[in-house]
Amino acid sequence: MLTAFGDSRSGNCLKVKWMLDITRRDYQWIETDVTTGSSRTPEFLAKNPAGQVPLLILDDGRPLAQSNAIILWIGEGGRFVPTDAYDRARMMEWLFWEQYSHEPYVAVVRFQRTLGGKSEHEIEPRLMERGHAALARMEMVLSGADWLVGTAPTLADLALVAYTRVAHEGGFAMNRYPAIQAWILRVEAAFAIG
Incomplete structure (x- = not known):
């Protein structure tokens, strides 16, 4: 086990x-x-x-x-990992990006607010700026596509939804990102999470 x-x-x-x-x-x-x-x-x-x-x-x-x-x-070998080499590499690109350009800002701010008890004014502005930049990049991509890679959900979607769906807990105004909001619902349905 x-x-x-x-x-x-x-x-x-x-x-x-x-x-x-x-x-x-x-x-x-x-x-x-x-x-x-x-x-x-x-x-x-x-x-x-x-x-x-x-x-x-x-x-x-x-x-x-x-x-x-x-x-x-x-x-590995399942429906959420593309078999096409390019799509698989694109999925990996998003997985790396999530840990380098999304999680260090969106997740860190959420942690500081929810578990660290920091107020909005105690959060380093640079963290919010970078978090919004990450969300803006996702919004741009998802404005023209249902999924981050190809025409079906991949591990990239699962990885990025984990903190994006709770970004509001860090003070990120998610009403600025309607394509992301619709994508969150699609990902939750595709992976049966809620």
Whole structure:
């Protein structure tokens, strides 16, 4: 059986849980509260020296970290991973972009507001600017397409919906992004998440 360590408040962790559920994998979920140091214990660090969740322990005991690597491993050969080499590379492009240009702003601001208790005025303006820039890029793409890659949902959509659907919790005015709002509903329906 697979074992997944994750904090259910984290979009990075939720996308792993969603993929495990979608693919009907047999797994054990171990709730790991990052705010209490649960991912920094010697026992956890022995599994993942980076001290981060999510973490998936495979049936044979091998660990796999980083949310997008995990969902790719779970989804390999399935309907959410394109078989066309170009579309697959485009999906990967979005997965890398999500972790580099979206999550460090949208997710960080949400974390600071919801778990850190910071007010709107305590948030670094640059984080909001970069978050809005990421959302604007998505809005531009989704204004002319139903999905981020090709004509069907991919792991790129799942990865990016995790924090985009709760961006308002960080103070991002999502009414500025109608194409994203419609896309969120499509992704939630396609992946049966809500």
